[in-house]
Amino acid sequence: MRIDTIQLYNWTSFWNAPRGEEGSTPHIFSFKSDSNRNGYAIFGENSRGKTSFSSAVYWALYGEAWTIPVSEDGKSLTRERRPLVGHPNEENNPLLNTTSFREGNYDFYVVINFTHNGENYSLTRQAFADKDSVTSDDDMSVNLLIRNFDTKEEFFELEAQEFIISDILPKNLSRFFFLDGESITQYRALIASKVENLELRSNIEEILNFPILQRGIVDIREIKSEYSTKKFQISKDKKKNRKLIGIIESANTKITGLKEIIDAQQVSWKKADDMIAGLESELSLHKSSEALIAEKDTLSGSMPSKSERLRNYYQRRKNENKELWLHFLQEKVKNELGKLDPMRTEIRKNNLEMVRLESQINHLKELDQDEENNVQTTCKLCNHTRSVKRSSEEKAKDLVDMNKYISRHSELKSQTDTELEINHRYDKIRNFKNISRISIINQNSSEIKQLDEEIRIDNRRIDDIESLLDGIDEEGVKKLRVDIREQVEIRSKAELRKAQADKEIAKLQILISESTRGQVGDDGSDEEKILDKKLRLLDWMEGMLSSVLNEYSQTTRIQVERIASDTFMSLTNNPEGLSGLTLNTSFGLTILDHEDFPVSNPTPGMMQCAAISLIDTLGKISNIEFPILFDTPGASIDQTHRDNIVSHYWNNRDVQFVIIPSSGEYRADEVESKYEEIIARTWELEFPKGSPNKTKVRNRMWN
Amino acid sequence: MSADTSSKDAIEQALSDYMEANPPPDFTPINLVERIMKILEKNQFRKNRSRPKKNIVEQIEFSSWDD
Numbered sequence: 120m121r122i123d124t125i126q127l128y129n130w131t132s133f134w135n136a137p138r139g140e141e142g143s144t145p146h147i148f149s150f151k152s153d154s155n156r157n158g159y160a161i162f163g164e165n166s167r168g169k170t171s172f173s174s175a176v177y178w179a180l181y182g183e184a185w186t187i188p189v190s191e192d193g194k195s196l197t198r199e200r201r202p203l204v205g206h207p208n209e210e211n212n213p214l215l216n217t218t219s220f221r222e223g224n225y226d227f228y229v230v231i232n233f234t235h236n237g238e239n240y241s242l243t244r245q246a247f248a249d250k251d252s253v254t255s256d257d258d259m260s261v262n263l264l265i266r267n268f269d270t271k272e273e274f275f276e277l278e279a280q281e282f283i284i285s286d287i288l289p290k291n292l293s294r295f296f297f298l299d300g301e302s303i304t305q306y307r308a309l310i311a312s313k314v315e316n317l318e319l320r321s322n323i324e325e326i327l328n329f330p331i332l333q334r335g336i337v338d339i340r341e342i343k344s345e346y347s348t349k350k351f352q353i354s355k356d357k358k359k360n361r362k363l364i365g366i367i368e369s370a371n372t373k374i375t376g377l378k379e380i381i382d383a384q385q386v387s388w389k390k391a392d393d394m395i396a397g398l399e400s401e402l403s404l405h406k407s408s409e410a411l412i413a414e415k416d417t418l419s420g421s422m423p424s425k426s427e428r429l430r431n432y433y434q435r436r437k438n439e440n441k442e443l444w445l446h447f448l449q450e451k452v453k454n455e456l457g458k459l460d461p462m463r464t465e466i467r468k469n470n471l472e473m474v475r476l477e478s479q480i481n482h483l484k485e486l487d488q489d490e491e492n493n494v495q496t497t498c499k500l501c502n503h504t505r506s507v508k509r510s511s512e513e514k515a516k517d518l519v520d521m522n523k524y525i526s527r528h529s530e531l532k533s534q535t536d537t538e539l540e541i542n543h544r545y546d547k548i549r550n551f552k553n554i555s556r557i558s559i560i561n562q563n564s565s566e567i568k569q570l571d572e573e574i575r576i577d578n579r580r581i582d583d584i585e586s587l588l589d590g591i592d593e594e595g596v597k598k599l600r601v602d603i604r605e606q607v608e609i610r611s612k613a614e615l616r617k618a619q620a621d622k623e624i625a626k627l628q629i630l631i632s633e634s635t636r637g638q639v640g641d642d643g644s645d646e647e648k649i650l651d652k653k654l655r656l657l658d659w660m661e662g663m664l665s666s667v668l669n670e671y672s673q674t675t676r677i678q679v680e681r682i683a684s685d686t687f688m689s690l691t692n693n694p695e696g697l698s699g700l701t702l703n704t705s706f707g708l709t710i711l712d713h714e715d716f717p718v719s720n721p722t723p724g725m726m727q728c729a730a731i732s733l734i735d736t737l738g739k740i741s742n743i744e745f746p747i748l749f750d751t752p753g754a755s756i757d758q759t760h761r762d763n764i765v766s767h768y769w770n771n772r773d774v775q776f777v778i779i780p781s782s783g784e785y786r787a788d789e790v791e792s793k794y795e796e797i798i799a800r801t802w803e804l805e806f807p808k809g810s811p812n813k814t815k816v817r818n819r820m821w822n
Numbered sequence: 823m824s825a826d827t828s829s830k831d832a833i834e835q836a837l838s839d840y841m842e843a844n845p846p847p848d849f850t851p852i853n854l855v856e857r858i859m860k861i862l863e864k865n866q867f868r869k870n871r872s873r874p875k876k877n878i879v880e881q882i883e884f885s886s887w888d889d
Contacts, residue, residue: 281868284867284868285864285865285867285868289867326829328829328830328833328866330866330867331833331859331863331866332833334862334865334866334871334874335862335866338874338875338878339878341871341875342875342878342879342882345879652847652849652887653887655847656846656849656850656854656882659847659850660846660855660858662844663837663840663844666840667833667836667837667840670836671832671836674836675829675832678832739828740828740829740832741829742828742829
């Protein structure tokens with residue numbers, strides 16, 4: 120990147136009027152030179168905006184600006200980020216001109232027009248108020264725009280920031296291009312330290328283009344990993360496909376088998392159909408005979424049942440006749456019953472007497488018993504309480520009575536069998552009297568007559584049919600029907616088997632379809648081969664980058680050491696007493712005396728020159744073309760060193776080199792006259808009379 | 823590496839030397855290695871590596887890998 124112009128509007132001490140008013144034209148630093156020289160210098164008293172110029176470039180690139188590092192404890196340096204806006208009384212180094220802030224004009228911007236890789240760009244970062252009244256940065260917005268005048272491309276915000284970092288100057292490498300006396304002092308402490316500073320080493324490695332190799336190795340490794348995953352997936356898919364293909368093949372084999380079954384069933388079906396047609400055709404010739412046969416079969420079939428029914432009716436008629444004869448004896452039975460009635464009345468009377476006698480006998484037996492046990496009891500017959508003790512007369516009388524009762528009871532009992540016989544005979548004769556079955560017999564005879572007639576008719580019909588079927592092969596005709604039924608059954612079975620096979624095939628076809636869908640791409644063989652090639656190439660690339668990094672990291676340190684040493688020798692004011700610099704593997708730096716021994720107590724001037732030499736060397740051999748802005752280059756060094764530094768950069772470097780000396784370091788007229796031949800432009804910053812905080816730029820071009 | 827050689831030149835030289843001594847596989851598509859290196863160079867300072875990786879994969883994928 121080479122700067123063409125830088126415009127500052129309301130930037131720190133560079134006051135501007137609101138746009139459209141007189142004094143609104145931005146302050147322009149033109150780097151254009153007819154001489155193609157690279158020497159630039161900005162002079163001015165303190166607070167005129169010299170350091171702010173460097174900050175303007177940094178802010179335009181990265182959107183941040185910092186105060187000059189100061190040491191509060193004499194050791195560590197601290198710096199603070201500068202706010203966008205602030206009231207002058209706050210003294211917080213705001214980026215907006217404080218006069219403009221008071222005037223209510225909150226807009227400020229930095230525009231850098233530059234050339235990069237042969238194309239012309241402008242980079243604009245501007246800040247503006249979101250509100251009418253601004254009190255803090257929260258009320259402000261900042262935007263960024265990069266425009267390519269050749270391609271007409273425009274990048275905004277993040278895209279523009281990305282372009283700066285990746286194409287112009289990575290922020291962490293800016294320390295090699297934005298130099299100031301204080302940071303050089305800090306840097307020299309870092310490189311002289313015995314303890315490795317990882318950040319410094321990382322910065323140095325980055326500026327030496329190590330990232331192309333270091334990040335390249337990581338990138339290639341990660342891409343390889345992605346391809347390996349892909350290859351693994353293909354291999355997995357192949358296995359899955361193989362499994363699915365196996366399923367499909369098995370299903371297809373089953374389908375083939377089932378189709379054979381279907382074909383066989385169809386043959387069988389058709390054969391059955393043909394046979395049925397043939398048999399039915401043949402049967403149609405015997406249609407009338409078949410009907411007669413069927414009728415005869417029906418009649419013959421019903422004959423045993425009718426004969427059986429007839430036999431039953433005969434048996435019943437026989438029984439009924441027997442009963443009928445008994446009926447005819449009814450009158451005689453009536454007379455017999457009349458004879459038996461008085462006998463049965465006598466039997467009933469005897470029975471009652473027997474019961475009474477048994478009761479009296481039992482009573483007398485109980486009396487004997489109670490008397491023996493001396494129990495006073497109540498008479499069951501008369502309900503009087505009797506003395507258990509009877510007189511001898513009473514006892515004798517009771518004994519006579521009991522014997523009399525027993526005798527009578529025995530007499531009556533002896534007649535019992537005769538009485539039973541009489542009752543039985545009576546019951547039997549009475550039953551005869553009740554029977555009358557003439558109507559049943561009549562009905563039975565009618566049934567017998569009807570059945571006889573039916574059987575006679577059936578037999579006559581069978582005789583007729585037999586005479587009609589005379590000469591017909593009845594069995595043959597019957598067999599035709601049986602054969603047809605068999606064929607129908609065969610056809611039904613074939614139909615069923617075919618339907619089952621069809622269903623099975625449908626299921627298998629679904630399985631095939633699912634398995635086909637489940638397959639990933641083709642068999643992956645070609646893709647796998649190509650992936651193998653890609654992986655082999657990436658392997659090779661990783662090997663190449665690792666090998667080159669290893670070799671380059673060794674050779675480049677030697678190169679840096681040699682160039683830095685040469686630069687140091689051209690900067691030092693004691694070339695006879697010193698031989699150069701040496702770098703360790705961590706880029707730690709040591710100054711060597713004329714006998715190549717380390718200088719035990721190097722002066723600040725020596726160390727400052729050594730640090731500048733290393734920084735310059737790194738910038739020189741990096742592939743980054745960016746102007747060097749060197750603020751207070753003469754800090755901590757004497758006049759000879761200062762002259763050597765300016766002379767070295769302006770004479771030996773082909774990048775724009777801007778020195779921004781503090782007021783005591785260099786006098787403008789001396790520098791201009793001494794380096795008239797190598798200076799491109801100088802600027803002098805000053806406040807017009809009576810207008811503090813309104814820097815004016817005096818621009819001088821040298822040809 | 824001479825005193826005037828930039829780091830970029832030095833790396834290019836080292837890569838070139840390596841490739842001469844260890845040529846890439848013979849199936850490597852023409853200029854693919856150079857195209858990948860160009861992407862790495864252009865994006866060497868980018869910390870977010872997704873874009874360069876994407877660009878490299880695109881270059882690999884858009885190359886012809888047929889025999």
